[in-house]
Amino acid sequence: MSAERGDTTQLITRAEYCVVAVAECFRGDGEIMANPIGTIPAIGGRLARASFEPDLVMTDGEALLIAGAYPISPSDQPKVVEAWNPYRSMFDVVWSGRRHVMMGASQMDRYGNQNFAFIGSWEQPKAQLLGFRGAPGNTIQNTTSYWIPSHSPKVFVEQVDVVSGIGYDRAAKLGAAGRFHDLRHVVTNLGVLDFETPDHTMRLRSVHPGVTVEEIVASTGFDLVVPDAVPETRAPTADELALVHEILDPTGLREKEVPNP
Amino acid sequence: MSDKRTTEEDVVAELRDGMTIGVGGWGSRRKPMSIVRAIARSGLKDLTIVSYGGPDVGLLCAAGNVSRVVYPFCSLDSIALEPHFRVARQTGAVSTLELDEGMFLLGLQAAAWRVPFIPTRVGLGSDVVDRQPEIRTVVSPYDDGEELVAAPALTMDVALIHMHRGDSRGNGQYLNVDPYFDDLFCMAATRRFMSVERILETDDLAGEGPVQTLRINRLMTDGVIEAPFGAHFTECVPDYGRDEAFQREYAGSAKTEEAWEAWRAKYLDCGGHDEYRKVVGL
Secondary structure, eight states: HHHHHHHHHHHHHHHOOOOHHHHHHHHTSSEEEEEEEHHHHHHHHHHHHTTTTOOOBOSSSSSEEEESSOSSSOOOOOOOOEEEHHHHHHHHHHTTTTTTEEEEEEEEEEOOOOSEEEEEEESEEEEESSSOOOOOOOHHSSSEEEEEEEETTTBBBBSSSSSOOOOOHHHHHHHHHTOOOEEEEEEESSSSEESSSSOOOEEEEEEEETOOOOHHHTTTTOOOOOSSSSSSSOOOHHHHHIIIIIIIIITTTTHHHHHHO | OOOOOOHHHHHHHHHOOOEEEEESSTTSSSOOHHHHHHHHHHOSSSSSEESSSSHHHHHHHTTEEEEEEEEEEEESSSSSOOOOHHHHTTTTTEEEEEEHHHHHHHHHHHHTOSSSEEETTTTTHHHHHOOOSEEEEEOOSSEEEEEEEHHHHHHHHEEEEEEEEEESSSSSOOSSOOTTTTTHHHHHHEEEEEEEEEEEOOHHHEEEEEOOGGGGOOGSEEEEEEOOTTTTTSBBBBOOOOOOHHHHHHHHHHHHHHHHHHIIIIIIIIOOOHHHHHHOOO
């Protein structure tokens, strides 16, 4: 294993480590809807289905559920439609809990409270962003992971301006009503974070090769839990790399989202 | 047999300052833009707009018709953030009721069913509930005793939607992949107006698509407007896609007051939908 990694590390880009880290978020999910939003999330989700999680259900980004492996860029490849899933049906899926969504965040605190609604005051924000979108419902009804393409102290903050997606401290206060809350991983351009600590504060799970623990700590605006030994994010296998290069992202959109350092 | 054909101008003549108006579609998709533009030209004030927001919200904010927006997002899809709505928020020109997308659906459904709320877990623990006193909770009367959010009914004075086909009696048909929530908007409103790409004889509608596409029935509508390209520049496939170049020009008009005045002079002050089509070249 280590020898193989040593042989291929030079050829693997940062974006490809991110892709495989996203795919790993969905490991063990079985037959649920994987709903990764964003470029690298879409590649990673499709990689998981094309390799170790073949039963995942995925959308075309609109009203159809699509089978098979196909590129994230526009292509002539005919899509195999499995089912019709208009927005109204999507809420049925979310509220039934048979879904794992990967969202973005403009701000996130140590408990995973997420904001992408707006920055500043409620009445007159400094920056109006997306609004609450589906974040409150997603985080309380189904499994949620996050993708942060630019890990910085501006994103990882002591306190978010507004809570759109709820974190572990708020879910705990809800008692039984918070029982479906499940934040899994936060994948960034520098590493992977999770909440596998006694009080569910954010922990460094792995660093992407080429990144130091110190760099991640310095890029995080709160005290991150750092285990004594932090592993490196695993490398994609040769088969996984081939899937990404030849089928899922042949035009290299992943490298635009996370340029190789 | 009633003939519900009407015009954008006659719809606007029914509206009053301070009304709550729901707009169907989703983001920059299948929005009743010919009616929205007629409102933007009207000088109506203090409207509350209820919408899965797109350029309907942005345009009415820019034109000064709006004092409050009830919404879960406001996006042009290919341009993630609606620029005119951003200006309105960042200058404090409009207040908002911030909702989760699914809570918004429950609010439409509650209004359509004439109940004050629908219980849900959605919103618990988030600032949608914690920082908006108008969103309240209820305790389950059953043995579980769980506290739930009471998603409030989004009752509205008027609903505006755009469909692909319709008849003069007010039946409507969508031909794209998603009906969105247009039927619920109509059922949540007191007065309901639908623009369509083409008005057909009723017995010709079934030839346009399977019966499931006949989503709007005449119980849901009070007026129907034949407006070819009525959703322009938003997406209305299969009849036409989003006019991305035009949308970019629209988005650019949020950059300065002068840019907005120029856009307004060219595309709003030109007149009604027929004149707009000539100016745009539709």
